[in-house]
Amino acid sequence: MKVFNEEKVKNTYQMSDAINDIEQLFTDMDGISLAQRTVIPTGEGAKSMLYMPCVHTGRQLGIVKITSITPDNPQNGRPTTQGNIIVTDLETGEHVVSMDGSYLTRLRTGALSGIATKYLSRENATTLGMIGTGGMAYEQLLANIEVRDIERVILFNRTVDKAEDFKARVLAAFPNLSVEVVDDVKKLVEQADIINCQTQSSEPVFDADTVQPGTHINGIGSYRPDMKEIDNRILPKADKVYFDDFEGVKEEAGEIIEANEKGIFKFEDVDGDLKALSLNGQLQRTDDDSITVFKCVGAAYFDLAVALGAYERLIQQ
Amino acid sequence: MKVFNEEKVKNTYQMSDAINDIEQLFTDMDGISLAQRTVIPTGEGAKSMLYMPCVHTGRQLGIVKITSITPDNPQNGRPTTQGNIIVTDLETGEHVVSMDGSYLTRLRTGALSGIATKYLSRENATTLGMIGTGGMAYEQLLANIEVRDIERVILFNRTVDKAEDFKARVLAAFPNLSVEVVDDVKKLVEQADIINCQTQSSEPVFDADTVQPGTHINGIGSYRPDMKEIDNRILPKADKVYFDDFEGVKEEAGEIIEANEKGIFKFEDVDGDLKALSLNGQLQRTDDDSITVFKCVGAAYFDLAVALGAYERLIQQ
Numbered sequence: 001m002k003v004f005n006e007e008k009v010k011n012t013y014q015m016s017d018a019i020n021d022i023e024q025l026f027t028d029m030d031g032i033s034l035a036q037r038t039v040i041p042t043g044e045g046a047k048s049m050l051y052m053p054c055v056h057t058g059r060q061l062g063i064v065k066i067t068s069i070t071p072d073n074p075q076n077g078r079p080t081t082q083g084n085i086i087v088t089d090l091e092t093g094e095h096v097v098s099m100d101g102s103y104l105t106r107l108r109t110g111a112l113s114g115i116a117t118k119y120l121s122r123e124n125a126t127t128l129g130m131i132g133t134g135g136m137a138y139e140q141l142l143a144n145i146e147v148r149d150i151e152r153v154i155l156f157n158r159t160v161d162k163a164e165d166f167k168a169r170v171l172a173a174f175p176n177l178s179v180e181v182v183d184d185v186k187k188l189v190e191q192a193d194i195i196n197c198q199t200q201s202s203e204p205v206f207d208a209d210t211v212q213p214g215t216h217i218n219g220i221g222s223y224r225p226d227m228k229e230i231d232n233r234i235l236p237k238a239d240k241v242y243f244d245d246f247e248g249v250k251e252e253a254g255e256i257i258e259a260n261e262k263g264i265f266k267f268e269d270v271d272g273d274l275k276a277l278s279l280n281g282q283l284q285r286t287d288d289d290s291i292t293v294f295k296c297v298g299a300a301y302f303d304l305a306v307a308l309g310a311y312e313r314l315i316q317q
Numbered sequence: 318m319k320v321f322n323e324e325k326v327k328n329t330y331q332m333s334d335a336i337n338d339i340e341q342l343f344t345d346m347d348g349i350s351l352a353q354r355t356v357i358p359t360g361e362g363a364k365s366m367l368y369m370p371c372v373h374t375g376r377q378l379g380i381v382k383i384t385s386i387t388p389d390n391p392q393n394g395r396p397t398t399q400g401n402i403i404v405t406d407l408e409t410g411e412h413v414v415s416m417d418g419s420y421l422t423r424l425r426t427g428a429l430s431g432i433a434t435k436y437l438s439r440e441n442a443t444t445l446g447m448i449g450t451g452g453m454a455y456e457q458l459l460a461n462i463e464v465r466d467i468e469r470v471i472l473f474n475r476t477v478d479k480a481e482d483f484k485a486r487v488l489a490a491f492p493n494l495s496v497e498v499v500d501d502v503k504k505l506v507e508q509a510d511i512i513n514c515q516t517q518s519s520e521p522v523f524d525a526d527t528v529q530p531g532t533h534i535n536g537i538g539s540y541r542p543d544m545k546e547i548d549n550r551i552l553p554k555a556d557k558v559y560f561d562d563f564e565g566v567k568e569e570a571g572e573i574i575e576a577n578e579k580g581i582f583k584f585e586d587v588d589g590d591l592k593a594l595s596l597n598g599q600l601q602r603t604d605d606d607s608i609t610v611f612k613c614v615g616a617a618y619f620d621l622a623v624a625l626g627a628y629e630r631l632i633q634q
Contacts, residue, residue, distance in 0.1 A: 001320050001401070001415055035355045040372045042350070042379060042407045049379050049405060053368045055357045062359060062366050064383055066403055070410035084318070084412035086383055086403060088366060090359045093387035095401035098318055098415050 004314050006100035012317065013104075013310040015142040018111035019118075021309035022302055026275045031058025032301050046071050054300040056308065060090040063307045065101050065300070079135065081105075085307045097311055101303075106139040108306040109298060112244050112274060113196060113218040114143030116294035119277045119284050120240060121194050121216035126151040129192025131185060131206065131229075132199035132221060133157040133166035140196050140220065141170060152178040154188045158199075186210050197221050197229045204231035204255070211237070213289035219255070220296045228255040230295065235265035239290030244274045245299040252297040321631050323417035329634065330421075330627040332459045335428035336435075338626035339619055343592045348375025349618050363388050371617040373625065377407040380624045382418050382617070396452065398422075402624045414628055418620075423456040425623040426615060429561050429591060430513060430535040431460030433611035436594045436601050437557060438511050438533035443468045446509025448502060448523060448546075449516035449538060450474040450483035457513050457537065458487060469495040471505045475516075503527050514538050514546045521548035521572070528554070530606035536572070537613045545572035547612065552582035556607030561591045562616040569614040 004012075025032075038051040048069045055062035067083045074080060083101025088094070117125075128150045130137060134157075144150055153170060157163035163181040170179050182188050189195060189210045199205050199221040208231040211217070219230040232255040235241055243249040249256050250267055259265040274296075277284060285292050321329075342349075355368040365386045372379035384400045391397060400418025405411070434442075445467045447454060451474075461467055470487060474480035480498040487496050499505050506512060506527045516522050516538040525548040528534070534555075536547040549572040552558055560566040566573050567584055576582040591613075594601060602609050 001322075003318050003320055003415070005318075033357045033359070035357050035368075038352045038355060038368070038370055040350045040352050040370060040379070042372050042374055042377070047407075049370065049372055049407070051352075051355075051368060051370045051381055053355055053357060053366065055359050055366055057359055060359070062357070062385075064368055064381065066381055066405065066412060068379075068405050068407065068410035068412070070407070073410055076409075078409060078411075080410075082410045082412065084403065084405075086401065086415070088383065088385050090364075090366070090385065090387070092393075092395060093385035093390055093397075093399045094395075095383060095385070095399065095415075098320070098403070098412075 001095055002097050004097065004099040006103045009100050009310055009314070010103055012313050015107060015110060015114065015139065015146045017309055018107045018306045019114045019146060022108065022111050022305045023115060023278045025301065025305040026278045028058065029275070031056050032304065033057060034300050037300065052300045052303065054304040056304060059308065061308055062088045062090055063304055065303050067101065087307065087311045097314065099310060099314065104306050104310060105303065106136055108302045109136055109220055109296065110139030110143035111306070112296045112302060113140055113220055113294065114147050115274055115278055116218055116242060117144050117194055117216060118147040120242065120292040120294060121148060122214055122288055123283065125193035125216065127154065127191055127193045129154045129188040129195045131156050131188065131195065131197045133163045134198065136198045136220065137166060138169065140198050144194055144196060148194065150177070154192060155179065155181045156185045156188045199229045200227055201229040202226055203228060205229045206231055208233035208237065211291060213291065216292045218294045218296070222254045223252050223297045225252065225254045225257050228258060230255045232256065232259035232264055234291065234293060235259050237291055238293045239286050240271045240284050240292045241269065242272055242274060242277050242294050243270055244296040246273055248297040248299050249295055253295050256295055318412055319414050321414065321416040323420045326417050326627055326631070327420055329630050332424060332427060332431065332456065332463045334626055335424045335623045336431050336463060339425065339428050339622045340432060340595045342618065342622040343595045345375065346592070348373050349621065350374060351617050354617065369617045369620065371621040373621060376625065378625055379405045379407055380621055382620050384418065404624065404628045414631065416627060416631065421623050421627060422620065423453055425619045426453055426537055426613065427456030427460035429613045429619060430457055430537055430611065431464050432591055432595055433535055433559060434461050434511055434533060435464040437559065437609040437611060438465060439531055439602070439605050440600065442510035442533065444471065444508055444510045446471045446505040446512045448473050448505065448512065448514045450480045451515065453515045453537065454483060455486065457515055461511055461513060465511065467494070471509060472496065472498045473502045473505045516546045517544055518546040519543055520545060522546045523548055525550035525554065528608060530608065533609045535611045535613070539571045540569050540614045542569065542571045542574050545575060547572045549573065549576035549581055551608065551610060552576050554608055555610045556603050557588045557601050557609045558586065559589055559591060559594050559611050560587055561613035563590055565614040565616050566612055570612050573612055
């Protein structure tokens with residue numbers, strides 16, 4: 001078994017690869033066998049282990065993503081979520097590769113937003129507003145930059161210092177970007193062409209009434225029924241609403257579940273899933289004044305797409 | 318992540334360790350969290366992937382055993398079953414070790430028979446009869462040798478050449494043993510103090526009527542409802558019958574399921590599970606003429622016991 005750490009995976013496999021591989025997988029979903037993910041509590045609160053296996057019988061490769069959730073970790077300078085992916089060659093039955101799964105998870109989550117932004121946001125979008133500058137934010141930025149000519153980035157974070165740190169990181173990598181931190185989320189919402197939310201908030205992080213015509217919103221933060229970062233009053237105002245995965249969103253996305261329960265926006269009102277959006281391959285907004293929304297919770301086959309893409313590049317080196 | 322291959326695990330962790338660690342785990346089962354194992358078909362017939370996670374919250378360590386079943390492999394000189402175990406340190410959330418799981422699976426299966434033999438067979442047992450000399454057999458031999466003063470080994474296998482190969486392997490490792498191959502299983506059954514069955518037979522591999530008073534039988538081969546290697550007519554004749562794990566045997570052991578259905582031996586007639594046998598810690602047979610039976614299908618917590626034992630030894634080196 002070969003082992004590839006985060007740095008090695010990062011150097012080999014990037015955002016454009018992830019977007020391409022996920023869109024490619026959408027054309028070839030028949031060979032995928034998923035299983036329910038397994039969650040085992042390992043301590044107090046959210047402390048747990050997650051096991052997510054997924055197999056591609058056509059390509060004869062299988063993966064399992066093993067994720068530990070350790071809520072106390074940040075106090076000790078370690079990340080809350082740590083992932084590892086094991087790849088099995090189904091032709092030989094050999095367990096061939098162990099690779100870091102934390103970066104790949106952030107990357108695939110970014111890629112999902114990237115695909116949504118590509119087919120839903122205005123083609124002339126230049127201003128990206130980012131609500132939440134935590135662990136998932138950087139790859140969300142990379143994704144939007146990949147598919148739109150972003151010139152300006154507006155950052156909002158509950159803890160301003162962290163937004164300033166993130167700004168410094170972005171400017172170090174992309175000195176041509178204009179990056180600013182705002183202390184009032186309204187300033188961000190009113191100016192952004194694309195709003196990308198990546199918080200674990202249990203309340204809306206913006207006011208739907210302040211969203212401007214022509215805005216596209218990606219919500220990737222809420223992944224439990226008690227998390228509700230998107231103001232779901234935006235959903236009936238939206239021209240198009242897409243989910244990454246129907247079943248996942250219905251079970252996990254708190255603001256969408258609440259919208260369905262209250263009748264604000266029923267599950268069946270959704271325009272499609274990310275696969276349909278990608279296979280259609282055309283910009284899906286009616287005009288430059290439409291509001292569009294993408295809600296994402298993740299699914300094992302997205303992990304499969306990036307894991308197999310990274311695996312195939314890593315073993316060729 | 319550190320990687321330990323089969324040779325490394327073999328050199329570090331042996332039968333006596335496995336027996337000790339499994340018996341030790343029986344004294345400390347409260348901290349174990351199991352999950353249903355996940356099976357994903359990956360091709361024709363039995364070709365599949367198995368994912369078996371198990372966590373010890375007390376020791377703050379978790380494992381997942383990832384097993385590939387590739388039925389065509391022997392034609393290509395590769396094993397049908399290949400296992401890999403990933404260990405996660407739950408204190409830090411770090412995925413710390415990947416180690417070969419094939420040897421550890423054979424070893425723990427041997428250790429289960431070893432524990433049963435220790436508490437069920439006559440203490441003066443010297444002759445071991447082995448029915449089936451395939452992939453699991455060697456560690457079954459090691460287990461019986463570990464707990465009883467075996468002097469003589471009688472081998473029976475459907476393909477005689479494989480029994481002869483196995484005999485050579487045993488003699489190379491244990492030149493003081495008397496080892497013989499028989500072409501009629503009756504000769505084995507009539508002379509053995511301990512009969513250890515490790516076949517995947519769908520029919521009984523011995524005749525219950527030929528079993529002598531004082532015999533102990535270990536059955537480790539049948540792990541599917543269609544597999545029935547033990548002649549279940551032996552069960553009502555037995556003084557003591559133990560299962561490794563109640564739930565597993567009820568769902569997987571073909572000859573026991575059939576015995577229960579036909580009323581030959583009901584599930585509730587069992588004397589106990591391996592945990593009870595071990596915690597009692599005394600020889601459980603009434604006298605030297607009693608017949609005793611142990612039926613084993615495996616369970617994730619046995620894997621946990623040996624995986625954590627091997628892990629702790631491997632990382633200290």
